[in-house]
Amino acid sequence: MNPSACSDWTPWAPPGRRVRTLVGPGSRRFDLMRYAPEGEPPKNGWPCLVVLDGERLFDIFAGAASMLARRREKTGVGPMVVLALAHRADQGAVEDQRALDFTTFPCAQIDGARPGGGADAFRRFLDEAVLPEATASVAIDRTRLTLFGHSLAGLFVLETLETRPDLFARWASISPSLWWRAPDAVNGSPDLMVGCGELETGRDMRARIEAWTAARRVAGAEFRLAPRADHGAAPVVLAPDILRHASCGHSRGSALTTT
Numbered sequence: 001m002n003p004s005a006c007s008d009w010t011p012w013a014p015p016g017r018r019v020r021t022l023v024g025p026g027s028r029r030f031d032l033m034r035y036a037p038e039g040e041p042p043k044n045g046w047p048c049l050v051v052l053d054g055e056r057l058f059d060i061f062a063g064a065a066s067m068l069a070r071r072r073e074k075t076g077v078g079p080m081v082v083l084a085l086a087h088r089a090d091q092g093a094v095e096d097q098r099a100l101d102f103t104t105f106p107c108a109q110i111d112g113a114r115p116g117g118g119a120d121a122f123r124r125f126l127d128e129a130v131l132p133e134a135t136a137s138v139a140i141d142r143t144r145l146t147l148f149g150h151s152l153a154g155l156f157v158l159e160t161l162e163t164r165p166d167l168f169a170r171w172a173s174i175s176p177s178l179w180w181r182a183p184d185a186v187n188g189s190p191d192l193m194v195g196c197g198e199l200e201t202g203r204d205m206r207a208r209i210e211a212w213t214a215a216r217r218v219a220g221a222e223f224r225l226a227p228r229a230d231h232g233a234a235p236v237v238l239a240p241d242i243l244r245h246a247s248c249g250h251s252r253g254s255a256l257t258t259t
Contacts, residue, residue: 017062018137022129025101025121031055031086032130035062036138037069037079045139047080049146049246050126050168052102052153054084055094057235061148064239069247075240078247080144083134085126102149102156104163107180116180119156120163127167146170146246150235151177158183161190172242174235178212179203186219193222193245195238197229205231 019033033054037046049065051057061082068077087097099107099115106116134140147168149157154176161171162183170191186192194213200206213223226237235242 014062014066016066020133022125022133024125024129025118028091028097029088030091030125031088032133033058033062033084033086034134034138035065035082037066037081039079041139042141044143045141047078047144047146047247048134048140049080049082049148049172049243050130051082051084052147052149052156053098053151054086055088057150058082058084058086060236060239061243065243068240068243076244076248077240080243080247081134081138081140083130085130098152102152103180104159105181119159122156123160123164123167127164143169144246146172148172148174148242148246149176150174151231152180155180155183158186158194161186161192165190170246172245174238174242175200175205175231176209178208179205182208182212186216186221190220191245192216192220193224193241195224195226195234195241197226197231197234197237199228199230200234202231 016038017033017035019031021029022032024030031054049061051061061084065077065080065082068075069079072078087094091097096115100118101122102119103116104119145168147157147160154173155178157171157173158176160167172193175196176194194209196206196209198206210223213221224238224241226234229237
């Protein structure tokens with residue numbers, strides 16, 4: 001490889017994207033990433049999707065939100081803000097940080113190999129620092145504010161709905177780690193989307209998630225299945241459904257998923 005050729009490549013910052021650092025639980029630093037549409041916001045502000053695991057998922061959802069909103073009449077996805085909170089590798093092993101921040105109780109099944117039980121502190125961080133910081137910088141419609149998480153972060157979404165249903169208006173939990181803990185209830189009649197991959201068989205993931213959601217459909221829970229997707233691919237395959245859910249309040253009718 002010609003070393004001089006590499007010098008011709010420069011960093012690229014996609015339009016509408018910003019990032020800043022916040023200090024959260026345990027004095028750890030987190031990256032708060034933001035994508036905002038161009039133009040004037042609606043009277044009540046933009047719909048907003050809050051994405052956990054931003055270090056993995058922000059680019060996917062910010063890019064998809066920008067692209068799909070160009071043909072709203074076809075995609076059902078309108079312009080929206082995408083916020084993402086990212087763990088930083090320089091603050092400790094990311095998987096250990098996730099296990100701590102996204103769970104309310106340690107998991108008996110893993111014999112204490114990972115930390116757990118920090119979800120309440122992380123939830124306060126969202127409430128008292130992340131959301132105020134976001135709403136101070138861009139107009140957001142709190143009645144169309146959606147929390148989205150995958151895997152352990154999907155469990156955090158369900159536990160937040162269980163304990164703080166006032167914090168968000170809409171909820172999207174993909175492949176939640178119900179093997180760690182299965183939340184007992186869904187409060188009220190939430191706008192809740194739950195999904196997983198067709199090929200998620202480890203730890204009985206698909207069976208657990210389908211059964212959990214079926215028991216709560218009367219409370220408003222909706223299930224989406226990502227065809228031919230495993231655990232890691234599920235949030236990517238379901239990205240249009242998640243964005244449609246955040247933008248319009250439902251994910252029904254997508255050609256990409258089946259119930």
